[in-house]
Amino acid sequence: MDFLYSILVDPFVQMVELPDFFLQVLWEGFVAGVLYALIALGFVLIFKASGVFNFAQGIMVVFAGLTLVGLHEKGVPAYLALILTIGVMGILALAVERFVMRPLVNQPDIILLMSTIGLTYFLVGFGEFVFGGEPKQMITEELGLPTGSTAFEIGDGGLLILQHIDIAAAVIALIMVGALALFFNKTRIGRALRAVADDHQAALSVGISLNQIWAIVWFAAGIVALTTGIMWGARSDVSFALEIIAFKALPVLILGGFTSIPGAIVGGLIIGIGEKVGEIYWGPLVGGGIESWLAYMIALIFLLFRPQGLFGERIIERV
Amino acid sequence: MNARVQHVELHAEDDGLDPGDVMLKVENVSLSFGGVKAISDISFDIRKGEIRAIIGPNGAGKTSMLNVINGFYHPQEGVITFRGQARSRMQPYEAAASGIARTFQNVALFKGMSTLDNIMSGRTLKMHKNFFWQVLNVGPARNEEIEHRLKVEEIIDFLEIQHIRKTPVGKLPYGLQKRVELGRALAMEPDLLLLDEPMAGMNLEEKEDMSRFILDVNNQMGTTIALIEHDMGVVMDISDRVVVLDYGRKIGDGPPEEVKNNQDVIDAYLGVSH
Numbered sequence: 001m002d003f004l005y006s007i008l009v010d011p012f013v014q015m016v017e018l019p020d021f022f023l024q025v026l027w028e029g030f031v032a033g034v035l036y037a038l039i040a041l042g043f044v045l046i047f048k049a050s051g052v053f054n055f056a057q058g059i060m061v062v063f064a065g066l067t068l069v070g071l072h073e074k075g076v077p078a079y080l081a082l083i084l085t086i087g088v089m090g091i092l093a094l095a096v097e098r099f100v101m102r103p104l105v106n107q108p109d110i111i112l113l114m115s116t117i118g119l120t121y122f123l124v125g126f127g128e129f130v131f132g133g134e135p136k137q138m139i140t141e142e143l144g145l146p147t148g149s150t151a152f153e154i155g156d157g158g159l160l161i162l163q164h165i166d167i168a169a170a171v172i173a174l175i176m177v178g179a180l181a182l183f184f185n186k187t188r189i190g191r192a193l194r195a196v197a198d199d200h201q202a203a204l205s206v207g208i209s210l211n212q213i214w215a216i217v218w219f220a221a222g223i224v225a226l227t228t229g230i231m232w233g234a235r236s237d238v239s240f241a242l243e244i245i246a247f248k249a250l251p252v253l254i255l256g257g258f259t260s261i262p263g264a265i266v267g268g269l270i271i272g273i274g275e276k277v278g279e280i281y282w283g284p285l286v287g288g289g290i291e292s293w294l295a296y297m298i299a300l301i302f303l304l305f306r307p308q309g310l311f312g313e314r315i316i317e318r319v
Numbered sequence: 320m321n322a323r324v325q326h327v328e329l330h331a332e333d334d335g336l337d338p339g340d341v342m343l344k345v346e347n348v349s350l351s352f353g354g355v356k357a358i359s360d361i362s363f364d365i366r367k368g369e370i371r372a373i374i375g376p377n378g379a380g381k382t383s384m385l386n387v388i389n390g391f392y393h394p395q396e397g398v399i400t401f402r403g404q405a406r407s408r409m410q411p412y413e414a415a416a417s418g419i420a421r422t423f424q425n426v427a428l429f430k431g432m433s434t435l436d437n438i439m440s441g442r443t444l445k446m447h448k449n450f451f452w453q454v455l456n457v458g459p460a461r462n463e464e465i466e467h468r469l470k471v472e473e474i475i476d477f478l479e480i481q482h483i484r485k486t487p488v489g490k491l492p493y494g495l496q497k498r499v500e501l502g503r504a505l506a507m508e509p510d511l512l513l514l515d516e517p518m519a520g521m522n523l524e525e526k527e528d529m530s531r532f533i534l535d536v537n538n539q540m541g542t543t544i545a546l547i548e549h550d551m552g553v554v555m556d557i558s559d560r561v562v563v564l565d566y567g568r569k570i571g572d573g574p575p576e577e578v579k580n581n582q583d584v585i586d587a588y589l590g591v592s593h
Contacts, residue, residue, distance in 0.1 A: 188443060188446045191436065191439065191440055191443070192440070192443055194429065194431070194432060194436075195429050195432070195440045195443075197431075198428075198429035198430055198431055198432065199427045199428065199429055199430075201391070201423065201427050202423065202427035202428060202429065202503075203429075203440075204391070204410075204411035204412055204415070205389065205411055205415060205420070205421050205423075205427070205504075206415060206420070206440055206441050206443055206444070206503060206504075206507060207412045207415030207416050207443055207444040207507065208412060208440075208443055209410075209412045210412075
């Protein structure tokens with residue numbers, strides 16, 4: 001009975017007793033969720049247009065962040081460095097299309113996946129070679145991003161503290177998602193992207209250039225990576241350790257559906273908030289540390305009931 | 320027939336060719352995959368305004384021939400001349416841009432998208448407005464979208480598929496999928512339409528419908544058509560000229576009656592006793 005009580009009742013009692021702390025946990029979870037969503041967004045973009053799971057999305061985040069900070073260290077003004085970094089991501093997109101994707105057209109997906117793993121190692125090596133391996137401080141202030149925090153009083157004497165940078169991250173993520181949704185649903189290129197995802201041959205036959213489409217999605221994914229790099233880098237440092245946060249995107253994608261932009265957002269938020277709340281309120285029951293695997297558990301349970309994810313395109317197959 | 324169909328204004332662009340002029344010329348084309356020869360030394364032409372059938376037993380190289388024409392395969396030898404321009408190593412999207420549309424033997428549609436979106440995707444090359452305008456959905460882009468939507472609706476009326484306009488095509492029965500695929504090709508307003516077994520797997524009624532559509536496309540829109548088909552009855556009925564392939568070689572070429580009586584063709588289909 002005691003055990004059941006501590007699982008089913010006690011955590012909720014705690015939540016009600018300390019509402020300001022609970023809100024703080026929710027907010028932290030929300031912010032982490034926004035960043036997960038941004039990473040997942042990069043994956044969704046490339047998956048939608050080519051059916052490729054881009055293993056290199058994580059390292060692209062690091063690479064973009066490093067390029068930005070590295071350029072600034074070499075004396076380039078912050079905004080110019082930002083523009084140059086966007087340029088670098090553009091060049092990267094063109095290079096990936098020309099040297100990785102194009103020679104592998106019509107190969108099985110597993111081959112394309114392997115090629116993105118190769119790309120990961122290349123970017124790790126190249127990044128270390130150019131910018132060195134030690135962690136760097138993100139140039140938050142120079143880019144004009146807000147620092148500092150605001151405290152709200154909750155109830156009697158409770159405090160909710162919001163970091164300004166987190167608020168900025170949420171707003172920027174929102175704008176980005178809106179822009180991408182419009183791009184995908186309203187434009188000719190968006191329709192072409194969806195067409196390419198469905199059937200390469202058919203897309204070619206109506207006059208869509210695969211090369212052009214791939215360069216565009218990789219560039220878009222590069223921009224998303226840069227944004228993620230800045231936001232995540234502002235919270236910790238920019239270092240190659242960030243690469244592994246990419247794996248956080250996996251449960252988010254399973255939850256939200258690999259092809260859905262809203263799915264990436266909602267999935268990210270569910271995982272982010274679920275993780276934090278689980279860790280704080282249920283974690284102590286098993287000695288803590290559940291944050292690292294809870295996301296995968298949630299994803300696993302979802303897979304059982306909705307293999308296409310919350311918002312994934314319905315799997316249509318006529319037999 | 321629907322009254323609105325009378326107003327269909329879709330037609331092939333004026334390319335300075337008169338009906339009967341050679342539109343596409345295939346000269347001494349050979350294609351092999353590794354050591355396997357799919358096509359050896361084939362020459363034939365397609366004239367403006369005609370329905371040209373390509374027939375032959377399974378594995379004769381018919382589909383390979385279509386793939387060469389629209390740029391999926393690049394022949395090792397030979398020249399293809401389209402509207403007076405010889406081309407080498409043309410990419411499929413370039414072929415599409417120059418006015419060649421096609422359908423596929425085993426239906427290649429965008430299964431997750433609706434009928435409307437599938438056919439709309441055929442207009443890709445005709446839409447030119449800046450995508451920033453498209454995002455905002457104002458001014459010129461809006462007008463452009465409406466204009467293309469009208470064309471697409473005409474095609475939907477023409478093919479009598481109004482009722483499945485919003486259905487994801489993956490859910491449709493095979494015969495209707497074939498029809499949607501034809502619609503997408505028509506949306507490109509092609510000069511040359513390549514149809515790879517447009518009637519495969521259809522029942523008699525569906526075949527009759529499809530034959531009617533093909534003839535109407537040819538008559539009303541003036542589109543030149545090259546088609547691969549196994550149903551000899553249909554081929555003999557609707558085509559103006561027939562080219563016969565067997566083991567990658569051309570064994571017959573001419574009007575249907577002539578081909579029907581060609582001894583090589585009869586042997587290829589019925590087998591010869593040795």
